[in-house]
Amino acid sequence: DAMVIQNPRYQVTQFGKPVTLSCSQTLNHNVMYWYQQKSSQAPKLLFHYYDKDFNNEADTPDNFQSRRPNTSFCFLDIRSPGLGDAAMYLCATSREQGTDTQYFGPGTRLTVL
Amino acid sequence: DAKTTQPNSMESNEEEPVHLPCNHSTISGTDYIHWYRQLPSQGPEYVIHGLTSNVNNRMASLAIAEDRKSSTLILHRATLRDAAVYYCILRDVRTGGYQKVTFGTGTKLQVIP
Numbered sequence: 001d002a003m004v005i006q007n008p009r010y011q012v013t014q015f016g017k018p019v020t021l022s023c024s025q026t027l028n029h030n031v032m033y034w035y036q037q038k039s040s041q042a043p044k045l046l047f048h049y050y051d052k053d054f055n056n057e058a059d060t061p062d063n064f065q066s067r068r069p070n071t072s073f074c075f076l077d078i079r080s081p082g083l084g085d086a087a088m089y090l091c092a093t094s095r096e097q098g099t100d101t102q103y104f105g106p107g108t109r110l111t112v113l
Numbered sequence: 114d115a116k117t118t119q120p121n122s123m124e125s126n127e128e129e130p131v132h133l134p135c136n137h138s139t140i141s142g143t144d145y146i147h148w149y150r151q152l153p154s155q156g157p158e159y160v161i162h163g164l165t166s167n168v169n170n171r172m173a174s175l176a177i178a179e180d181r182k183s184s185t186l187i188l189h190r191a192t193l194r195d196a197a198v199y200y201c202i203l204r205d206v207r208t209g210g211y212q213k214v215t216f217g218t219g220t221k222l223q224v225i226p
Contacts, residue, residue, distance in 0.1 A: 042200065042216035042218060042219060043157065043216050045215075090156045091156075092157075098206070099147075099162075099204040099205075101159045101162075102149075102157075102159070103158075103159070104156030104157050104158065106154075106155055107154075107156050
């Protein structure tokens with residue numbers, strides 16, 4: 001039944017050690033999003049893909065990168081995690097870019113030691 | 114972007130109706146009102162949306178003021194599983210392309226057994 005799957009659910013990394021979070025979807029949606037949610041805050045959009053077109057938010061740090069090798073998978077790469085990058089990372093999908101409903105995964109909680 | 118204002122927190126007794134308010138005094142004529150909720154340790158999920166008329170679905174009802182400057186999400190019988198942060202979000206239907214979902218602070222609903 002799972003539609004948007006995120007692995008792992010919990011990830012621990014060391015300060016400065018690159019880490020990759022993964023997201024997959026069974027909905028065949030065109031758009032995939034990555035959000036960052038820090039403790040007690042609302043989700044904040046980092047970037048999204050419309051098909052293979054990458055769209056970065058203006059205030060997303062260069063430390064965050066993304067890859068979408070095919071329709072089903074999308075990855076979030078954090079090149080040099082800092083303590084301030086500890087957060088829940090949420091993947092979401094939507095059929096189109098307009099006002100279509102977004103479907104979220106359960107998130108990956110990243111801890112940086 | 115038009116902004117929304119919600120109370121930080123609300124309480125409800127189990128099995129009773131809950132009315133979650135949202136103010137959006139600068140709403141434009143083409144803004145849809147969307148509601149998402151985020152259960153503890155999960156990603157947000159879509160609840161309901163509307164433009165002008167009141168809307169009902171299996172999860173909730175949405176009552177929209179005649180001047181559209183406010184709306185109310187109604188949970189008809191709150192259960193413990195409804196304890197979540199509820200986000201009221203405006204999305205402009207004019208935009209044919211990318212339409213960002215900007216989460217505000219939301220209302221944290223506590224359901225008391």
